[in-house]
Amino acid sequence: MAAFDPSLDKDVWKESVDFERSVVTVGVKSYNEGTPKLQLSRQNKRADGELSFAKLGRLTKEEVEKVLPLMQKALESL
Template sequence: MPYDPNLDKNLFSKSWETDLDRLTVSVYSYNNGQKKLQISRNSRDSQGEFKFAKLGRMTKPEVEAILPLIQEAVAHLD
């Protein structure tokens, strides 16, 4: 079965932003299935617009900034 974006429900989403990056913590459920946590990174391009980027490794300040968001998201995983 191919991926259907209409079946992917965003149940929670909060972001932390700097001048260069935005980290977003989300909870999704696909086709009313198991709820899952997603962490994504968007980086600013030369025009100042956010574009998707590989999350990769995170710095200590980034981790410290999104930990409260992760803890909040956990409540939506039940």
Template sequence: MAYEKELDKELFKTEREFFNSKIVVSVMSYNEGTPKIQISRLNKNDDQWSFSKLGRLTSEESAALIEMIKEARDHLA
């Protein structure tokens, strides 16, 4: 079965911006399936946001991520 974007529903989203990146935590459900937490990092280059692997976290980023995940868990069914 090929991925179909219109079947992917965002149920919740929160993001936190840092110096030149932001971390996004969302709850997604594909084809009315089990909601799952998705964690992404976006880096800012020339005023454009681009996807990057989450990789290593600073202390500030890890503290924010923990709180964001706790908030996202409240939106899991």
């Protein structure tokens, strides 16, 4: 099996929601023109204002309420 090639990983659709301490992104990605797949990711806001990737982990009720509609929109691209 060949190594992962980032140039073959394409964003089909992507939208983010900004929260007080993080940004959650819902996206649809396709690798090497393969089957599109849903991807959820989180970036935490550091003290200096920069974003750093983190495990998505658990979601608060507020996050779920904002992310679920984006997941519904993402379905159209799957």
